[in-house]
Amino acid sequence: MTLPDLDLSTRAVTTGRPAVRGRAGTRPRRPVITGILLAILCVVVLSPFIWMTLSVTKPTDVAFANPPVLGGYEPTLKAFVDLWETTYFADYLVNTIVVAVVSTVIALAIGIPAAYALSRYPSYVSALLLVLALIFRALPRFAVVLPMYDISRALGIYDTTFALAIALVAINQPFTIWLLRNFFADIPRELDEAAMIDGCTRIGMLRRVMIPLMGPGILTAGIFVFLFAFQEYLTALVLTDTSSKTVPVFIATQLGQTLPMLQQAGAASMLLTIPVFVIAFIAQKYLVAGLSDGAVKG
Amino acid sequence: MKAREFWLLFFPSLVVMGGLLVLPLLRTIQWSLEEVHYGTPGTFVGLQNFVAALTDARFGRAALFTVVVTVITTIILLVLGYIVATGINRLTTSRPLVLGIMLVSYVLPNLVGAVAFSWLFDDNFGGVMNRLIGFFSGTQVLWFTDQVPNAVLVIANTVWHMLPFAMLIILAGLQGVPAELREAATIDGANAWQTHLSVIIPTIRGVLGFVTLITIMDVLRMFDNLIPLSPQAASIGNESIMMYVYSVAFADGAQKLGLGSAINVLTIILILVMLVPFIRGIFKEAKAER
Numbered sequence: 042m043t044l045p046d047l048d049l050s051t052r053a054v055t056t057g058r059p060a061v062r063g064r065a066g067t068r069p070r071r072p073v074i075t076g077i078l079l080a081i082l083c084v085v086v087l088s089p090f091i092w093m094t095l096s097v098t099k100p101t102d103v104a105f106a107n108p109p110v111l112g113g114y115e116p117t118l119k120a121f122v123d124l125w126e127t128t129y130f131a132d133y134l135v136n137t138i139v140v141a142v143v144s145t146v147i148a149l150a151i152g153i154p155a156a157y158a159l160s161r162y163p164s165y166v167s168a169l170l171l172v173l174a175l176i177f178r179a180l181p182r183f184a185v186v187l188p189m190y191d192i193s194r195a196l197g198i199y200d201t202t203f204a205l206a207i208a209l210v211a212i213n214q215p216f217t218i219w220l221l222r223n224f225f226a227d228i229p230r231e232l233d234e235a236a237m238i239d240g241c242t243r244i245g246m247l248r249r250v251m252i253p254l255m256g257p258g259i260l261t262a263g264i265f266v267f268l269f270a271f272q273e274y275l276t277a278l279v280l281t282d283t284s285s286k287t288v289p290v291f292i293a294t295q296l297g298q299t300l301p302m303l304q305q306a307g308a309a310s311m312l313l314t315i316p317v318f319v320i321a322f323i324a325q326k327y328l329v330a331g332l333s334d335g336a337v338k339g
Numbered sequence: 340m341k342a343r344e345f346w347l348l349f350f351p352s353l354v355v356m357g358g359l360l361v362l363p364l365l366r367t368i369q370w371s372l373e374e375v376h377y378g379t380p381g382t383f384v385g386l387q388n389f390v391a392a393l394t395d396a397r398f399g400r401a402a403l404f405t406v407v408v409t410v411i412t413t414i415i416l417l418v419l420g421y422i423v424a425t426g427i428n429r430l431t432t433s434r435p436l437v438l439g440i441m442l443v444s445y446v447l448p449n450l451v452g453a454v455a456f457s458w459l460f461d462d463n464f465g466g467v468m469n470r471l472i473g474f475f476s477g478t479q480v481l482w483f484t485d486q487v488p489n490a491v492l493v494i495a496n497t498v499w500h501m502l503p504f505a506m507l508i509i510l511a512g513l514q515g516v517p518a519e520l521r522e523a524a525t526i527d528g529a530n531a532w533q534t535h536l537s538v539i540i541p542t543i544r545g546v547l548g549f550v551t552l553i554t555i556m557d558v559l560r561m562f563d564n565l566i567p568l569s570p571q572a573a574s575i576g577n578e579s580i581m582m583y584v585y586s587v588a589f590a591d592g593a594q595k596l597g598l599g600s601a602i603n604v605l606t607i608i609l610i611l612v613m614l615v616p617f618i619r620g621i622f623k624e625a626k627a628e629r
Contacts, residue, residue: 089455155352188363211359
């Protein structure tokens with residue numbers, strides 16, 4: 042199993058070609074049947090969201106009726122209003138966004154130089170560090186998160202957005218470096234040398250030549266680190282209590298509650314789903330490249 | 340690049356990973372050999388925690404459930420991922436739309452996706468699936484309190500969540516298969532079935548291996564999706580290894596940190612063994628480059 046197998050899509054992003062393209066010589070055999078089957082698959086894939094949207098926009102008394110009520114009711118956004126007014130959802134949403142933004146910024150700030158160094162340093166050290174990065178990427182989350190809980194209590198930073206953000210930086214750092222390093226590896230070394238002959242220092246070269254060239258790669262890594270922080274449940278569950286709780290943790294605690302709160306949990310889920318839909322379409326090229334290349338979810 | 344420059348650039352990242360990954364990991368290994376509570380130093384008890392873990396029937400059930408779900412999910416993902424990728428590879432203009440829809444279940448927080456997924460099956464939420472099943476077969480399935488249907492539900496959700504990943508990696512692999520190869524197979528008289536089985540699949544086996552590796556690693560660690568999908572996991576025997584660790588070492592003031600850490604260490608050993616071929620690949624690549 043070799044990595045060059047997966048290099049394909051990095052180049053697609055860095056050179057601006059569409060990430061996925063038709064292969065010459067493919068006969069369009071029975072595209073109609075393929076199309077119908079894929080359309081059915083799309084509906085199946087989306088069905089949980091369709092059902093949830095219906096449940097959340099029904100009046101509370103018929104929302105979860107069995108047999109389901111499919112018509113004859115007045116659609117309402119009451120669950121969203123209640124969610125906003127009767128819970129601390131707004132705070133949790135702010136926490137989630139702050140954690141995601143802070144961890145993305147720090148992860149890129151320390152990850153970019155490290156990934157660049159790894160892509161250029163010609164020795165086994167670089168391969169060894171990549172292997173270590175891969176191993177840490179594969180660890181069961183609790184093996185690092187439970188000690189982090191103990192340490193954060195001892196340091197008095199337990200239940201702060203900063204502690205959660207920095208924990209996520211560390212947890213996602215192996216993936217960040219791995220992904221960025223694959224992008225850097227595609228940039229010819231001659232370019233570094235030319236810039237340095239022209240009088241740039243290594244750091245100046247990284248800032249003036251590499252980072253502009255790496256735009257798409259950095260964007261890809263940034264989107265992924267942001268999404269991972271945004272998605273994180275387990276780490277947030279252990280490292281937060283009340284003041285820095287994030288939305289996924291909030292949704293999980295609402296699950297054990299009674300009907301109106303369940304509908305609010307659904308409303309909260311919907312509010313998270315909508316931006317994700319947008320990301321899936323707008324940033325599709327980068328998601329596809331990152332998945333095929335870094336290919337390792339944190 | 341000089342060694343000094345390398346370490347200078349790598350240093351900040353190294354500090355963060357060293358302090359927040361390596362040190363906690365060492366602490367876990369230390370705890371696995373101790374009788375210990377949060378905030379207080381532990382006492383060394385040797386391999387007692389490992390013995391306790393390996394002789395605990397509940398851990399045995401959790402490990403069995405996790406491994407069974409992992410194996411079945413991996414097989415389904417490879418087969419389904421290959422079929423869907425082959426289908427999408429034929430699309431042209433509608434491809435971005437289909438990929439966008441497929442990506443949603445992967446990009447959404449696993450827990451949130453699982454909540455939405457569970458509502459389709461829960462009779463308290465309208466019971467859409469049971470209505471459908473009842474319409475065709477006249478039976479009702481207890482998705483949340485019966486062990487096997489609940490395991491099916493967990494597998495279905497995991498496949499739903501990870502299919503976009505498997506499909507995209509396989510799609511990237513399919514695009515690397517030269518058209519000449521397929522044409523040659525057709526000229527030699529191979530039918531579609533034979534072309535897939537003996538030409539395309541062997542060509543992309545590296546990619547398939549990679550999907551297998553990541554799927555196994557991620558499903559072995561499953562936790563988030565079981566919270567909504569299997570609220571009675573422990574009593575019906577559908578607990579994952581990570582849920583077991585959580586319940587002995589953290590939930591509701593649980594303090595068996597030594598036992599939880601020992602299970603973490605056992606899981607790490609299992610994962611390391613599976614990583615060996617991939618690590619060999621990296622070193623081979625490093626050797627080839629220099």
